Amino acid sequence: MIEGMRMDLWKCRYQSFEELYLYCYRVAGTVGLMSVPIMGIAPDSPASTRGIYDAALFLGIGNQLANILRDVGEDAQRGRVYLPQDELAQFGLSDADVMSRKVTDGWRAFMKQQIARARFYFDQAEIGASHLDKDSRWPIWSSLMLYSKILDAIEENDYDNLTKRAYVGRAKKLLTLPLAYMRSLAVPSLAL
Ligand SMILES: CC(C)=CCC/C(C)=C/CC/C(C)=C/CC/C(C)=C/COP(=O)(O)OP(=O)(O)O
Secondary structure (H helix, E strand, O other): OHHHHHHHHHOOEEOOHHHHHHHHHHHHHHHHHHHHHHHOEOOOOOOOHHHHHHHHHHHHHHHHHHHHHHOHHHHHHOOOEEEEHHHHHHOOOOHHHHHHOOOOHHHHHHHHHHHHHHHHHHHHHHHHHOOEOHHHHHHHHHHHHHHHHHHHHHHHOOOOOOOOOOOOOHHHHHHHHHHHHHHHOOOOOOOO
8 A cells, every 4th residue: 555655656647557457456455455354254154255355455446446537637637647548549549638628529438438447346346245244334335336426427427527526416425325225234145
């Protein structure tokens, strides 16, 4: 984690997703990994310990990716682009497009791909969330569902994360809590 903080001091561009993943692993994946012993694993879970740690790591990665996608405009104003440069180029985009703050069809297509990737990590995390100790499941499901709603909010803003900040409104947040509670009741039957 400290290495991730250090990395953020000197690095403000990421050539590929591999490089960005390393940053996300260091600053957020590690938080997920450290949380597992605190949250506890359900004693009746048939999942492997490795599978649960992987899910926790993926929640950290998913959260960090959602956070990055929400803050693209804000970060760009500070001269930072936490997006894979090679993938930007595949969509005919560059730093200049990020800085110009113009939402084009190319930008929308690029964002669709980035959002799909973040969702992949949330989906992996979901599989593990039901294997945590009973008392930990509700807060984890709540944070998982609330954070992944940031991605929905970016879509609702028609992918304008260059001039707008996607956020989940208070009513939606409150509604998510009982839904998360329902999901937290699911028994950990599926082996990981
Ligand atoms: C699913 C299972 C099995 C366990 C759960 C394990 C946990 C708790 C994972 C979550 C890890 C986590 C909270 C990572 C931090 C992610 C994150 C996006 C932090 C945001 O930090 P900043 O970048 O400081 O945020 P701001 O940009 O809002 O300041």
